Amino acid sequence: MSIMKEKFPGVYQMDGRLYTPNLVPGEKVYNEHIIHYEGVEYRSWNPYKSKMAAAILKGLKTMPVSRNSNILYLGAANGTTVSHLSDIAVDGTIYAVEMSVRAMGDLVNVCSTRGNIIPILADAEKPDTYGMMVGSVDLLYQDISQRDQMGIFMKNMEKFGVGQGILMVKARSIDVSMPPGKIFHRVRKELERKFRVTEAVSLSPYSRDHMALVVG
Structure with a gap:
């Protein structure tokens, strides 16, 4: 059984x-x-549709999301991972930022029955444009395809005074000509100038050339 x-x-x-x-x-x-x-x-x-699920199955040791978590989620897309985090953070709030109008339509539908998710149509690279819509948060979760993923992550961590973060690094979106391993090393080294990286988890085979970095 x-x-x-x-x-x-x-x-x-x-x-x-x-x-x-x-x-x-x-x-x-x-x-x-x-x-x-x-x-x-x-x-x-589904770990093939959610990098957070992939990280857990690949051996993530600590789960920064809890029942009362207030999360700033950058790159919410259609709401797949966001919806599972809303299942977990039932007494918290998820501020879900997405810049694609098409994806936002799907995200709004997800939010219509999940009161702990607030959809925000904005560019994660410009936190000043959505700062007034975000309350106090204790976790930053980022999964975006923009080239300056690390810079955007650090900018939002500092803007909102967040103590913990999860950065899903997409190597091919940063530099398609550089080996992913070198990109992961470079991103981690840069992050460690200001934050403590507590875990680094490869997401292969669920998401090739991706790595989850946990800071806190």
Whole structure:
């Protein structure tokens, strides 16, 4: 008999798959698999569609997201990972920043039934344009494709006085001509000038040439 085990608060694992308790029972976000276990509805968390899920399955040791987390999420896209974080941070608030109008349409639909997500149409490179819409946050989560990923991350960490952060580094978006390993090393070295990097997790094979860096 399969047993659902808690991997982190709000994150569960069964038969090698990750799940989060569905904040909105009966509703799917990206056609994910839904199961019921001991009276609770869970949504499967696909590591091929969410880098956070990939990081957890690849051995992430600490989970900075908890029930009361207030999160600034840069690069919310269509809301896949954001929706799972909202399952976890049920008593917190997620400020979801996305610059694509098309993706924002999907994100707004996700937010319509999830009251702990606030969608913000803005460019993560310009925090002054959305600063007035963001309350106090204790975690910055960034997953964007812009070339200056590290600069944008550091700018937002400092702007909002955040103590913890998760940076999903996309090597090919920074420099397609440089080996990903060298890019990861360079980004980590630059981050360590101002922050303490506590974990570095390769996301392969779920997301090739990507790495999760946790600072805090």
